[in-house]
Amino acid sequence: MKHRSIFAVVVSSFLICGIAFSQSQTQPPQKPAAPAGQTQPGAVEAPKTPPAERPFAVTRHTTMIDGKPVPYTATAGELIVLKPNEQPGAAMFFVAYTRDDVKDRSARPLMFAFNGGPGSSTVWLHLGGLGPKRVAMDDEGRAGVPPYGLVDSENSLLDVTDLIFVDAVSTGYSRPLPGESGAQFHGVQEDVATFGDFIRSYVTKFERWGSPKFVLGESYGTTRAAGLSGFLQNRTNGMYLNGIILLSSVLDFQTLFFAPAANIPYIVYLPHYTATAWYHKRLPPDLQAKPLREVLAEAETFALNAYSTALLKGNRLTPAEVEETARKLSAYTGLKLSYVKQSNLRIMHPRFVKELLRDDLLTVGRLDSRFTGRDEDAAGESTDQDPASSGIQGAFATMLNDYVRNVLNYKKDLPYAIYGNVFPWNFSSMPPEMAQMVRGGSLTPPNLAETLRQAMADNPHLQVFCCKGYYDGATPYFGTEYTFSQIGLNGEFRDRVKSGYYEAGHMMYIHKPSLIQLKKDLSAFVLGACHR
Helix, strand or coil: CCHHHHHHHHHHCCCHHHCCCCCCCCCCCCCCCCCCCCCCCCCCCCCCCCCCCCCCEEEEEEEEECCEEEEEEEEEEEEEEECCCCCEEEEEEEEEEEECCCCCHHHCCEEEEECCCCCECCHHHHHECCCCEEECCCCCCCCCCCCCCEEECCCCHHHCCEEEEECCCCCECCEECCCCCHHHHCEHHHHHHHHHHHHHHHHHHCCCCCCCEEEEEEEHHHHHHHHHHHHHHHHCCCCCCCEEEEEEECCEHHHHCCCCCCCHHHHHHHHHHHHHHHHCCCCCHHHHCCCHHHHHHHHHHHHHHHHHHHHHHHHHCCHHHHHHHHHHHHHHHCCCHHHHHHCCCCCCHHHHHHHCCHHHCCEECCCCCCCEECCCCCCCCCCCCCHHHHHHHHHHHHHHHHHHHHCCCCCCCCCCECECCCCCCECCCCCHHHHHHHCCHHHCCCECHHHHHHHHHHCCCCEEEEEEECCCCCCCHHHHHHHHHCCCCCCCCHHHEEEEEECCCCCHHHCHHHHHHHHHHHHHHHHHHHCC
16 A cells, blocks of 8 residues: 555544544645645735724623632634735634633733644534533533533633633634635644734734743644644744643654554554453453553553564564464453454554444444444444544534524624535645655654654743543554653653543543543643743
């Protein structure tokens, strides 16, 4: 299989809530024609008059957080963002929540939050509990019967930081301006630059340059957040952040890339398989009887030592070594020994979600492996849908549309794109000219870990918090562990990177006990990063 096809298959299994990565262009034209709304490199574009911004919808509310009333102002609207040539390019939709009973606004933290995809709006973080409103769900994250409901979130972060939820261009209500091509915003670097200008524009318009600043990204949003850590420092007049929150993180895409001779994904996915098998009671009795964290410690040790060595040895393994490795792998995954052997000791995640509960005619969720579903073809190799995504998508989409129009009073006839068309997505994490010369363009899976490392080196006060769900099969928690083990090999950043672990999936906040813990963890992180 060609590299292009492999990468397309891998990334298509990653994106949040069923969105598929676009297949990026692998052979860029030598001298591409400029899309509509763009100019050839080096050309001077005539200055344009920025379009009039639509008036913001401003409403005032009060919510209860930790048993105390918190008055706040909600501002829903769009900001015009500039292209690299400082010409207007797109209007980005946002909802900002600012606490009212604050005497010194300059000391009040400010957090920009966004989901990922690429191609996902920020409905999930917005209405998942970090904002002042939350989709009504039971403690496990099930939303019930349509048309669903919305409740106050007593675990919102609004008591400790103002919140701005932003939709990427071509998602939500965010769109390119008339005459502008969406393609110029659809790529790793393009997307970072667009969000960077939104943040610059917001803090300027609302006089928040003096506030402590945080960025929270989920899923592909963590890729964006890492890119912003460098972009804001170097390209936005030296805007240094206090902290970055990476929720269900992927900075190094090779951790998700099940390609021939690529061993890392098999290693970092293994503990997730163990957690999932433990939850569904598919582990051997001796392992099943142990607490989850204890079992995971054993699985992690096996993954980093005996299993990684076996994968590296490949066909040089002796029959006895194959037998021993297969036996342990079967134990830690809950899969049949014969299946493990047939898979050459390499269990790809799309197969695991089908195989674990196949005898019960069930599949497990990708975003959250606590959820189960049933496919039409139980004997097949692929799933019909992700039961975790299907279980919540309708509730979030319905309540977002109702809430924005009838509570925030922001009325627009344009469809709110829960998922937007951002295809094809340019996955090169370097400037185009460098990518073509050094790495063959977008063939190389992006890795923003180095950008974050450099940002932390340049800004000694930058703190990082990683939120990891044990049941997250889209961005496995041990993949984040691996990525950060390769950042600062001398341990220079060890005290500046913190982690929270949750017995939930990709969107751990839909699980009520995890949301409660997440609120405690992030509140402590924000307050600590503001007072160092």
